[in-house]
Amino acid sequence: MSMTSPIIETNESYLKKVEKVHKQNRIKSLLKGLLFLLPSIILFGVFVFYPLFRTIYLSFFLTDAKGATTVFVGWEHYVNMFTDPIFLKSIKNTFLFVIYTVPVTVIISLFLAVIANEKLKGIGFFRTIFSSTMGVSVAAASVFWLYLFNPTMGLLNEFLQMFELDPIGWLTDPKWALISVAVTTIWMNVGFTFLILLGGLQSIDSSLYESADIEGSSYFYKLRRITIPLLSPTLFFVITVSIINSFQTFGQIDILTQGGPANETNLIVYSIYREAFVNYQFGSASAQAVVLFIIILIMTAIQFKVGERRVHYQ
Amino acid sequence: MKKLSFMLTLIAVLLLAACGGGSSDSSSGSGGQTEDGKQIVTFWHSMGGAGQDALNSIVEDFNASQDKIEVVAEYQGTYDESLTKFNAVAGTDSAPTMIQTFEIGTMSMINSGNIKPIQDLIDEDGYDMSGLEENIVNYYSLDGKFYSMPFNSSTPVMYYNKDAFAAAGLDHENPPATFEEIEEVSKKIGEANDGMKGFALQAYGWLWEQLLANQGALLLNNDNGRTGTPTEIGWTEEEGKSILNWVKRMVDDGTFANYGTNGDNMIAGFLAGDVAMFLQSSASARDVIDSADFEVGIAFLPHPGDKERQGVVIGGASLWMIDGKPEEETKAAWEFMKYLQTPEVQGKWHVGTGYFAINPEAYETDIVKEAWEEMPQLKVTVEQLQSTKSSYATQGALMDMLPEGRKIMETALETIYNGGDVDEAYETAVKQFNEAIETANRARGE
Numbered sequence: 148m149s150m151t152s153p154i155i156e157t158n159e160s161y162l163k164k165v166e167k168v169h170k171q172n173r174i175k176s177l178l179k180g181l182l183f184l185l186p187s188i189i190l191f192g193v194f195v196f197y198p199l200f201r202t203i204y205l206s207f208f209l210t211d212a213k214g215a216t217t218v219f220v221g222w223e224h225y226v227n228m229f230t231d232p233i234f235l236k237s238i239k240n241t242f243l244f245v246i247y248t249v250p251v252t253v254i255i256s257l258f259l260a261v262i263a264n265e266k267l268k269g270i271g272f273f274r275t276i277f278s279s280t281m282g283v284s285v286a287a288a289s290v291f292w293l294y295l296f297n298p299t300m301g302l303l304n305e306f307l308q309m310f311e312l313d314p315i316g317w318l319t320d321p322k323w324a325l326i327s328v329a330v331t332t333i334w335m336n337v338g339f340t341f342l343i344l345l346g347g348l349q350s351i352d353s354s355l356y357e358s359a360d361i362e363g364s365s366y367f368y369k370l371r372r373i374t375i376p377l378l379s380p381t382l383f384f385v386i387t388v389s390i391i392n393s394f395q396t397f398g399q400i401d402i403l404t405q406g407g408p409a410n411e412t413n414l415i416v417y418s419i420y421r422e423a424f425v426n427y428q429f430g431s432a433s434a435q436a437v438v439l440f441i442i443i444l445i446m447t448a449i450q451f452k453v454g455e456r457r458v459h460y461q
Numbered sequence: 462m463k464k465l466s467f468m469l470t471l472i473a474v475l476l477l478a479a480c481g482g483g484s485s486d487s488s489s490g491s492g493g494q495t496e497d498g499k500q501i502v503t504f505w506h507s508m509g510g511a512g513q514d515a516l517n518s519i520v521e522d523f524n525a526s527q528d529k530i531e532v533v534a535e536y537q538g539t540y541d542e543s544l545t546k547f548n549a550v551a552g553t554d555s556a557p558t559m560i561q562t563f564e565i566g567t568m569s570m571i572n573s574g575n576i577k578p579i580q581d582l583i584d585e586d587g588y589d590m591s592g593l594e595e596n597i598v599n600y601y602s603l604d605g606k607f608y609s610m611p612f613n614s615s616t617p618v619m620y621y622n623k624d625a626f627a628a629a630g631l632d633h634e635n636p637p638a639t640f641e642e643i644e645e646v647s648k649k650i651g652e653a654n655d656g657m658k659g660f661a662l663q664a665y666g667w668l669w670e671q672l673l674a675n676q677g678a679l680l681l682n683n684d685n686g687r688t689g690t691p692t693e694i695g696w697t698e699e700e701g702k703s704i705l706n707w708v709k710r711m712v713d714d715g716t717f718a719n720y721g722t723n724g725d726n727m728i729a730g731f732l733a734g735d736v737a738m739f740l741q742s743s744a745s746a747r748d749v750i751d752s753a754d755f756e757v758g759i760a761f762l763p764h765p766g767d768k769e770r771q772g773v774v775i776g777g778a779s780l781w782m783i784d785g786k787p788e789e790e791t792k793a794a795w796e797f798m799k800y801l802q803t804p805e806v807q808g809k810w811h812v813g814t815g816y817f818a819i820n821p822e823a824y825e826t827d828i829v830k831e832a833w834e835e836m837p838q839l840k841v842t843v844e845q846l847q848s849t850k851s852s853y854a855t856q857g858a859l860m861d862m863l864p865e866g867r868k869i870m871e872t873a874l875e876t877i878y879n880g881g882d883v884d885e886a887y888e889t890a891v892k893q894f895n896e897a898i899e900t901a902n903r904a905r906g907e
Contacts, residue, residue, distance in 0.1 A: 209904035212569045212861065213548050217906035232889070298726055299733045319721035321879050407664065407722045409875040424545045426865040427569070428900065 199440075206433035214429040224434035234435065236410055237418040238442075240325060244414055245393040247329035248336070252389055253382070255333070256340035261370070263341070264348045274345065281338030285398035292331040293318075293403055318404050321411040328412050331399050336392065340385050347381030348374065379458045387450055394443055415439050499531040500793040503557040505547065507540045507778070511748050512613070515813035523800050530793040540566065540778065541864065551575040556783050558794045561612060563778045564600065565863035568686075570781055571608055572861060572905070577784040578608045582795045593802070596846055597819050599856050600775040610798045613816045614777035615744040616846050617671045619763060623756035625737040629653035636738075636760035638770070640707040643738065643763055647716035650737045658718035660711055661727050661739040664874040666867020667776060668740055670858070672704050676768040680858035680866075681898070687853055690902060691860050693895045701891070703765045705873065705883045712878060719878040722871055742776060743842035746815030750836055759838040761845050772849025774857035777816060817843050862901035869893045 181188075206224055208216035228234050259277045263270060280288070295302050296317035304314040317327040351374065359369050375382075397416045400406060406413035406421065413421070415435065423432035493501050508516045513536060520534045537543035540563035550556045552575060562570055570576055583590060590598065590607060597611045619636065626633035629649045637643045647659020662668065670680050679685050679695030694701075711717035718736040720727035728745065730736050732753055740762065741749075750757050764770045780798055782791060800806060807818035808826040823829055824843065833840050849855050860866075873890035877883060 209900070209906070211904060211906075212573060213551065217904055233893075297729065298720065299730045299735055316719060316721075318723070319719050319875075319878070405722055407871070407875055408879055409872045409881070421868065425541055425868060426862070426897070428865075428904070430904075 202433045202436050205429055206431075206437050208430045210427070210429040212427040214423075216430075220430070224431045225438075228431070228434055228438065233410055233413065234418065237413045237415050240412065241394060241415045244325060244329060244332075244396065245390055247326065248332050248393050249386065249389045251329075252333050252336045252340055253386060256337050256344050256385070257382075259337070259341050260344035260348055261374070263345055278338045278342045278345075280335055281342060283335065283338075285335065286402060288335045289331065289399045289402035292327075292334070292399075296327055296403070319408050321408050324404055324408055324412045328396075328399055328403055331403065332393070332396060335399070336389060340389065343385050344378065344381060347378045351377045376459045380460055383450075383454050383458045386454070387447060390446060390450070391443060394439065394446075495531050499529060500789055502530060502532045502559065502790065502794045502797055504532055504534045504794075504797070505537045505543055505557040505560040506534055507537060507543050507561055507563075508613070509536065512744065512814050512816075515810055518813075519801070519806055519809065522806075523797060526800075530796060532797050544569075547575075548573070551783075552785065556785075558783060558786055558790050559798070560781050560783065561778045562609070562781055564776060564857065565867075567601075567609065567779070568859045568863075569861040571603075575784055576608065577782045577791065578606060579610050579782055579795075579798070580606045580608070582782065582791075583607060586795070588799065592820055592822065594817070594819050594821055594846070596849055596851065596855070597775055599851060601779055603859075609779035609781045610802075611775075611779045611819050612777075612801060613744070613810070613814075614775050614819055615742045615816045616773040616776060616842055617668055617740055617762050618743045618746070618842055618845065619738055619740050619760040620731065620746075620749055621738040621758045621760060622731065622734070622753075623758045625650050625654050625657060625734070625755075626758070633756070633758060636758055638761060638763060639766040640703070640763055641766045644707070644711055644714065644716070647711060647737070648714060651716050654734075654737070657734060658736040659716035659738060661718040661720055661730065661736045662708060662874070663720060663724045663727050663739070663741065664722045664871040664878065665724065666870045667742075669704065669867070669870040669874065671762060671773055671776070672764075673700060674774045674854045674857070675762050675764045675771055676700055676703070677771040677852065677854050679854050680863075681860055684853040685856060685858040686860045687856060691858070691898055692902065693898055694891060695858070698887070702883060702887055703768075705877050705887055707765070708874065708877050709883050712880065717878070721875060721878070743815045743817065744777070746839055746842065747813060747836075748815070750838060757838060759841040761841070771852065772855045773845060774855055775846075811839070815839060815842065817846055860898070860901065861905075862897045865897045865901075866894055869897065 205214070205216065207219060207221055209218040209220055210216055263274050263277055283291075294300075298304060298314065298316060298319070301317070303317060307314055315323055317323050355373050355377075356369060359373060364372075395416050396414050397420065400412055400414055400417045401420070404412045406417050416439070419432050419435045419439070422428050422435060426432075495501060504520070506513075506516060517534060520532050524531055535557070537546055540561075543560065544562055544566055547556070547560055547562075551573065556575070582588070593611065594614075597614055601607060601609060601611050621633075621636055623633040626636075626646075629646075630653065631646060631649060637646045643660055650657055650659045673680055673696050678697065678700035681691035682693050682695045683689035683691050685691070685695060708717065712719075718727075718730060718739075720730060724741065727736070727739055728741070728749060731739055731749070734755070743759070746759060761770065762773055780801075782794060782798075786794075802820050804818070804820050804822040804826050805828075807820045807823035808829045810816060811818040811823060812828055812832040818824060818829070869890050873886045876886040
């Protein structure tokens with residue numbers, strides 16, 4: 148017995164030593180890792196996390212025109228928000244807007260990407276054309292559409308008149324305004340979405356198509372069984388980004404309708420802007436921003452839960 | 462696949478960067494001197510279009526007229542946008558020497574604590590403000606003290622298409638003056654001019670305020686905030702609804718042209734002969750007269766038939782001196798402000814834009830006399846102002862929540878344009894308006 152115990156002891160102390168070294172290594176690599184992350188931690192801290200916490204803080208106060216806090220009101224902004232018809236309308240319209248824009252954008256872009264993926268002479272020209280709206284800024288695109296929608300000299304109403312139809316108040320009729328803004332947005336987003344989807348299509352291994360050809364599969368069979376499944380990570384990315392973008396739509400609203408007619412196109416980000424920089428109510432604007440953040444967070448979480456299952460990673 | 466996911470990450474990062482970027486301002490900070498030793502004065506303004514051309518030429522004249530001061534005029538977008546930028550830089554070196562702000566920003570500028578009341582400079586300099594238009598002095602002096610220097614002032618007027626009036630057999634030298642007359646005339650114009658719409662009212666809160674004032678109604682209680690902090694709206698249900706009902710009747714008649722909140726589209730429609738009458742600031746007068754290929758008439762703002770015409774509130778903007786600048790800079794800006802009040806400059810300004818001259822002596826200058834002979838319409842805006850009866854209603858309201866109030870009324874008007882119910886739209890608007898006043902009072906934390 149007396150022989151074995153020292154051995155065990157040495158064994159234990161040896162294990163302890165090993166553990167110590169392991170621990171030291173872990174701390175070292177953690178520090179090293181943090182060092183590498185430091186630039187982004189600082190940047191995110193300054194430009195994302197600090198503003199985020201500041202926004203949450205502001206949402207519990209009333210403020211003066213400069214945004215300095217004056218009176219603590221607790222949860223009042225949040226409570227009021229959900230009884231405020233303007234805010235509820237802006238939430239409803241934001242969701243409608245997402246439903247109008249995201250599926251149509253993705254379907255049109257997917258169609259364009261599939262046909263532009265064919266190896267034909269001069270296809271580069273069409274690829275450039277299809278992706279060209281990416282190079283147009285929101286402001287320029289909105290002004291361009293503003294002229295198309297113009298009630299007096301707009302091209303769209305001229306067309307209608309050619310077929311002897313009544314002109315439409317594209318941006319002033321509550322039935323049409325949100326649709327008009329959605330059309331503008333779809334047009335603007337197609338370029339970017341198209342480019343990403345085309346990139347996804349081109350990275351699909353061509354040997355898969357060759358094998359399918361040998362088996363004599365039809366075009367649509369290949370599209371359904373090879374293209375779409377292998378494109379699913381890209382599609383998933385595109386849909387997530389499009390939804391977030393739609394929730395954050397601002398520029399085209401500001402230029403085309405300014406939230407009108409009668410708040411019909413007052414989407415949530417525009418409503419935040421107006422609350423903060425027209426009404427100078429930074430408190431309730433911050434509360435709205437927090438709610439928007441939570442909505443987007445939930446939407447994205449749901450997408451990752453539901454969407455990811457259908458995504459096929461190679 | 463690796464390549465793809467790398468690309469996606471890269472794009473995500475770029476997107477984030479793009480979203481976080483926002484607009485960067487390149488506008489110079491104020492102060493300092495030019496290379497040849499002139500004192501620089503930075504002047505933020507909100508004059509676009511013809512107004513910007515006229516203003517730039519005035520600034521050039523001023524810079525050329527002496528060799529000590531160099532005024533740098535910077536366009537900062539609309540009054541709303543400019544005020545937002547100013548609030549962001551107030552108290553830092555990037556703040557301008559002077560800024561032009563709209564009349565409803567008066568109260569929030571005073572409350573901001575970032576400005577130097579020009580009364581200080583008036584007293585120091587012994588400058589005489591009594592030469593200015595009486596109604597302007599009424600609006601901009603609070604308890605006898607000037608906080609800002611009046612500069613560009615306009616009133617709302619009714620523009621009308623004289624040719625369309627003639628085609629309908631109407632006397633185009635005798636335009637309609639009341640709500641009811643406008644309805645009648647609109648119907649006749651529609652019949653005679655192949656469905657031309659009779660009347661357009663831009664959904665613009667400022668016009669709502671003016672239509673109230675013209676029937677002697679207050680916007681806010683406590684005498685429009687002149688005798689105490691307002692606690693609720695000042696107009697009565699009858700006064701408020703008279704405007705909404707008037708619009709509603711024209712919408713039902715099919716004589717009303719809806720351009721929403723977009724004033725440019727409305728003017729384009731007028732110029733293209735789609736609509737025969739519209740209300741707008743007299744500041745657009747020169748632009749409209751020059752661009753129309755028909756005879757443009759300008760008339761007084763209409764009022765309900767059962768009320769007497771009270772006149773209009775001063776619209777437009779004034780110039781604010783920013784506090785905390787070196788004394789030489791402030792002095793230099795003051796020299797420029799005084800220059801702007803001279804009859805010659807005001808005459809040129811009036812003729813170039815349609816804003817009226819805040820210094821009545823300008824109407825005696827040759828440039829104005831000549832222009833009036835050529836364009837007698839420009840005179841209407843001056844006559845309308847001078848026949849305004851001075852009261853709390855026509856002095857205009859003072860409160861920091863007025864921009865919000867305007868948006869609320871615009872929503873109510875647009876609801877009516879699209880066939881909404883008058884009672885419902887009115888109740889909603891009044892409720893929101895009162896809530897906005899209440900919140901603004903609480904937010905001051907006094």
